Amino acid sequence: MTAAAVLDAASWALLVGGGFFVFVGGVGALRMPDFYTRMHAAGITDTLGTLLVLTGVILQSGLSLATVKLLAIAIFLLLTSPTAAYALANAARLSGLKPGDAAADPDPEQRE
Amino acid sequence: MQILGYYNYWVFAVLLMIGLYAVMSRPNLIKKLLGMAIFQAAVFLLYITMDKVEGGTAPILRAGVADEIYSNPVPQVLILTAIVVGIATLALGLAIVVRIHEEYGTIEEDEIRRQDRE
Amino acid sequence: MITLFGVFILSLLVITAIGIVRSTNLFAAVMLAGLFSLQMAAMFFILDAADVALTEAAVGAGVATVLLLSALALLDDEERRTRRSRWAAIAVSLATTLLMIYATFEKPRFGDPLAPANQHVAPWYLENTPELIDVPNVVTAILASFRGYDTLGELFVIFTAGTGVLFVLAQRRRDTRFARLPNADAQGLRHHLVPRVVGRLLVPFIVLFGLYVQFHADFGPGGGFQAGALVSAGFVLFALLEGERAALRVLPRRVLAGMIVLGALLFVGVGVAGMLLGGNFLDYSVLGATPVAGQHVGILLVELGVGITVTGVLLTIFHAFAARVSER
Amino acid sequence: MYYAAVIALLVTMALALARALLGPTVYDRVLAVNMFGTKTALLLSVIAFLYGRPDFLDLALAYALINFIGVLAVLKFVQDYTLRHPETDAGARPGAER
Numbered sequence: 001m002t003a004a005a006v007l008d009a010a011s012w013a014l015l016v017g018g019g020f021f022v023f024v025g026g027v028g029a030l031r032m033p034d035f036y037t038r039m040h041a042a043g044i045t046d047t048l049g050t051l052l053v054l055t056g057v058i059l060q061s062g063l064s065l066a067t068v069k070l071l072a073i074a075i076f077l078l079l080t081s082p083t084a085a086y087a088l089a090n091a092a093r094l095s096g097l098k099p100g101d102a103a104a105d106p107d108p109e110q111r112e
Numbered sequence: 113m114q115i116l117g118y119y120n121y122w123v124f125a126v127l128l129m130i131g132l133y134a135v136m137s138r139p140n141l142i143k144k145l146l147g148m149a150i151f152q153a154a155v156f157l158l159y160i161t162m163d164k165v166e167g168g169t170a171p172i173l174r175a176g177v178a179d180e181i182y183s184n185p186v187p188q189v190l191i192l193t194a195i196v197v198g199i200a201t202l203a204l205g206l207a208i209v210v211r212i213h214e215e216y217g218t219i220e221e222d223e224i225r226r227q228d229r230e
Numbered sequence: 231m232i233t234l235f236g237v238f239i240l241s242l243l244v245i246t247a248i249g250i251v252r253s254t255n256l257f258a259a260v261m262l263a264g265l266f267s268l269q270m271a272a273m274f275f276i277l278d279a280a281d282v283a284l285t286e287a288a289v290g291a292g293v294a295t296v297l298l299l300s301a302l303a304l305l306d307d308e309e310r311r312t313r314r315s316r317w318a319a320i321a322v323s324l325a326t327t328l329l330m331i332y333a334t335f336e337k338p339r340f341g342d343p344l345a346p347a348n349q350h351v352a353p354w355y356l357e358n359t360p361e362l363i364d365v366p367n368v369v370t371a372i373l374a375s376f377r378g379y380d381t382l383g384e385l386f387v388i389f390t391a392g393t394g395v396l397f398v399l400a401q402r403r404r405d406t407r408f409a410r411l412p413n414a415d416a417q418g419l420r421h422h423l424v425p426r427v428v429g430r431l432l433v434p435f436i437v438l439f440g441l442y443v444q445f446h447a448d449f450g451p452g453g454g455f456q457a458g459a460l461v462s463a464g465f466v467l468f469a470l471l472e473g474e475r476a477a478l479r480v481l482p483r484r485v486l487a488g489m490i491v492l493g494a495l496l497f498v499g500v501g502v503a504g505m506l507l508g509g510n511f512l513d514y515s516v517l518g519a520t521p522v523a524g525q526h527v528g529i530l531l532v533e534l535g536v537g538i539t540v541t542g543v544l545l546t547i548f549h550a551f552a553a554r555v556s557e558r
Numbered sequence: 559m560y561y562a563a564v565i566a567l568l569v570t571m572a573l574a575l576a577r578a579l580l581g582p583t584v585y586d587r588v589l590a591v592n593m594f595g596t597k598t599a600l601l602l603s604v605i606a607f608l609y610g611r612p613d614f615l616d617l618a619l620a621y622a623l624i625n626f627i628g629v630l631a632v633l634k635f636v637q638d639y640t641l642r643h644p645e646t647d648a649g650a651r652p653g654a655e656r
Contacts, residue, residue, distance in 0.1 A: 008559070011559065012559050012562075015559055015560065015562055015563040015604075016562045016563070018563060018566075019562050019563045019565070019566030019567065020566065022563075022566050022567060022570050022597065022600070023566045023569055023570055025570065025593070026569065026570030026571075026572075026573035026574060026593075027573060029573060029574060029577050029589065029590065029593060030573045030574075030576055030577050035583055035585050035586055035589070038577070038586065038589065039585075039589055042589055042593050046593065046596055049600075050596060050600060053563055053567075053600050053603075053604065054600070054603065056563070057603060057604060057607055060607060061607070061612055064612070065612075065613075066612035066613070066615055069612075069615040069616070069618075069619055070603065070615065072619060072622075073599065073603060073615065073618050073619050073622045076432070076435070076619070076622040076623055077596060077599060077622045079428055079431070079432070080428065080432070080622070080623075080625065080626040081592070081596055083424055083425055083428040083429075083626065084425075084592050084626055084629040084630075085592075086424050086425070087422060087424070087425045087629060087630065087633050088585055088588055088589060088592070088629060088633070090422065091585070091633050091636055091637070092583075092585045095636060097583060097585065116233055116234075116237060116340075117339045117340035117341070118334055118335070118337075118340065119236075119237050119240060119340075120236070120240065120340055121331075121334035121337055121340075122331050122334065123240040123241075123243060123244060124330075125327050125330035125331050125334065126244055126327055127243065127244065127247055128327075128330070129323040129324070129326055129327040129330075130244070130247045130248060130251055130323075131247070132322075132323055132326070133251065133319050133320065133323040134250070134251045136318075136319040136322065136323070137316045137319035137320075138251070138309070139310075140256070140309045140310070142256050142259075142301070142302070142305065142309075143251070143256070143259065143309060146250055146251075146259055146260075146263055147251065149263065150247050150250065150251075150266070153266065153270055156270070156274075156282075157243075157270070157273065160273075160274055160277050160279045160282060161277060161340065162345070162347045162348075163277065163278065163279060163347075163348075164277045164278055164340065164341045165278075165341055165342075165343050165348055166341035166342070166343060168278060168341075168343075169278060169609060169610075169611060170278045170279065170280040170281075170451075170611065170614065171278075171356065171367075171368040171369055172280065172366050172367045172368070172369070172449075172450065172451065172611075172613070173356075173359070173360060173366040173367075173368065174366070175366070181343070182356055182368070183277075183278040183279070184347060184348045184352040185352060185355060185356070185368040185369045185372055186347075186351060186352050186355065186372065187279075187347070188279045188281055188282050188369050189369055189372045189373045189377060189380075191279070191282050192281050192282050192285050192369070192373065192453070192455060193373070193380075193381060193384040193455060194384075195282070195285045195286055195289055195455075196285065196289060196384075196388060196455045196458070196459065196540060197384055197387050197388055197391070198289075199289050199293060199294055199297070199459075199544070200387070200388045200391035200392060200543060200544075200547070201387075201391050202294070202297070203297055203391065203395050203547040203551075204391045204394045204395050204398070206297060206298070206301040206551070207301075207394070207395045207398040207399045207547075207550070207551075208398055209301065209305070210301055210304050210305065210398075210399065210551075210554065211398050211399070213304065213305050218306075219305055219306070220310050223310075231561060232605075232608070235564060235568060235605075238568050238572075239568070239571075242571065242572060242575055245575065245579075246575060249578075249579045257584060257587075257635075258581065258584075258587055261578060261587040261588065261590075261591050261632075262578060262579070262587075264591050264628055265575060265578055265590070265591055265594055268591075268594055268595060268598045269571075271598065271602075271617070271621075272598055272601055272602065275602055275605060275614070275617060276605065280611075280614045280617065283602075283617055284616060284617050284620060287617055287620045287621055287624075288620055288624070291595065291620075291621060291624045291625050291627065291628060292624045292627055295627075295628045295631055295632075296627065296628070296631045299631050299632065299635045300631075300635075302635070303635055303638055303639070419630060419633060419634055419637070422633070425630060425633070428626075429626070429630065432623060432626065435623060436623050436624060439619065439620065439623055443616065443620075450613050450614075450616060451614060451616055451617065452616065460620065460623075460624070463624045463627055466627060467624075467626075467627050467630065470627070470630045470631060470634050471630070555638065
């Protein structure tokens with residue numbers, strides 16, 4: 001097995017794994033019962049999925065300017081998305097939304 | 113694949129008319145502005161659809177690659193400037209809506225008409 | 231396969247647009263408009279328009295949502311249910327949609343290299359750009375040089391829109407003149423520690439990236455329009471975090487107004503300089519030792535002018551709305 | 559190989575859109591928009607490689623940097639809103655479809 005084949009296999013595994021976690025996060029954000037659990041599902045898989053997908057792509061890029069840009073994207077996403085999640089949860093908590101509050105969707109009859 | 117080739121144009125037509133419908137049927141002025149933004153986006157989509165050349169790539173020339181097919185750069189230039197012009201005109205529209213709200217206390221079109229008649 | 235991805239995103243676009251029109255809450259509609267812009271950017275990228283996608287990204291994510299929200303803060307966010315019948319509007323829209331779809335069957339196939347749009351001037355630009363202007367990014371070459379006159383006109387439209395917003399909003403409200411108190415609105419998000427620290431860390435990187443996009447426009451996607459939107463997004467972030475007053479201390483209104491005028495003057499000045507050196511208006515080939523070097527100088531200066539004016543206009547508009555909000 | 563990641567990202571984008579349409583609170587919508595933005599940045603970087611033009615990563619970088627601004631703008635909007643309307647039940651407003 002050559003080095004290139006090993007790299008390809010690793011990158012396959014990372015991309016598929018990243019895609020799986022991203023998808024799990026999406027399902028969680030749609031199906032969980034209230035806002036805080038939805039955010040839990042979305043926030044954690046966001047971080048892991050982002051990291052896996054970007055690492056998978058980095059393995060394909062070799063050492064070039066693209067690697068640096070991908071690393072920068074990874075760093076900025078890892079900085080901003082937990083911060084956004086924190087800010088959002090904090091705002092929801094301060095405004096008085098309690099866990100379990102928004103459990104039910106509004107009555108479909110009332111929506112236009 | 114032949115049918116899929118026209119899908120972009122169909123989405124353009126549908127988006128255009130969703131925008132027009134919002135402008136015609138909603139009395140709320142912000143909703144009208146959002147409808148106009150959708151209308152505008154549909155036009156952008158039409159232009160950018162026309163720039164695509166099969167098997168082509170973005171028109172940024174690559175050194176050392178001969179006989180590469182590039183997509184059409186002209187619509188891209190037109191739309192690039194139009195997007196920034198679009199946000200500037202949207203801001204102007206929003207400013208006028210804010211002033212209307214200050215004078216009339218409402219942003220519903222029929223309410224404003226009623227107040228004008230009185 | 232890529233075509234199928236495009237079809238998927240286009241379907242999402244239609245769903246989002248319907249969601250925008252149907253939601254009775256304007257705040258929800260603005261959030262959906264943010265999603266709409268993200269999908270448009272992805273679609274532009276799939277259709278090979280990297281420059282356009284970058285513009286949509288910079289404008290849609292950085293400025294548009296913020297402007298809509300600051301306007302909404304001055305209005306009611308609930309749309310009143312209307313009793314008006316919608317059947318006429320539905321009928322007109324539906325009929326026109328069907329007519330337009332019927333008309334699309336006359337259009338050239340998607341991606342057809344022999345379509346008239348791809349046969350007229352585009353091949354000439356693609357062939358002659360390396361020789362006449364010698365920059366890899368043909369979009370920049372057309373924007374700044376071949377169709378520079380057109381871009382100048384667009385720049386003046388932006389200039390006029392910025393001036394118009396100032397005319398409409400800059401005048402003080404009569405009834406609140408005595409009620410102006412120092413209030414919490416103008417404080418920004420100072421007491422949210424984590425976003426503040428991370429956000430302040432990001433501001434220089436956003437501005438730096440904006441400058442990279444500005445000066446890298448010859449080689450990659452970028453240019454004055456994108457850079458202006460990105461730099462103003464950086465300053466908008468600063469204003470959100472530290473309050474509008476702190477942002478105005480960094481870039482006062484006078485400086486912003488100066489930037490609007492300076493950028494437009496720089497563009498016109500490059501054109502006039504070409505005339506004085508014996509060429510035509512906006513003919514850059516006389517600006518340097520060789521025609522190609524002259525083109526490089528001209529494109530750099532013109533893009534810089536565009537960037538300065540766009541930054542000035544977008545920030546002026548943002549501050550005009552933000553000042554109204556904190557006056558309330 | 560990239561196709562697996564692109565399909566997962568596109569499906570997740572559709573799920574996030576569904577959450578944004580359903581609501582029910584303002585925070586759910588903001589969460590969906592933020593999620594969608596991160597996924598768009600990932601999608602653009604994967605597609606740049608799929609097209610074989612890694613020089614277009616600038617776009618994904620732009621989203622990674624400025625997607626955050628929207629969330630903060632919403633945060634500030636909600637904060638100002640609750641300052642101005644202290645009497646309303648803040649959990650349900652603004653942004654709740656009633």
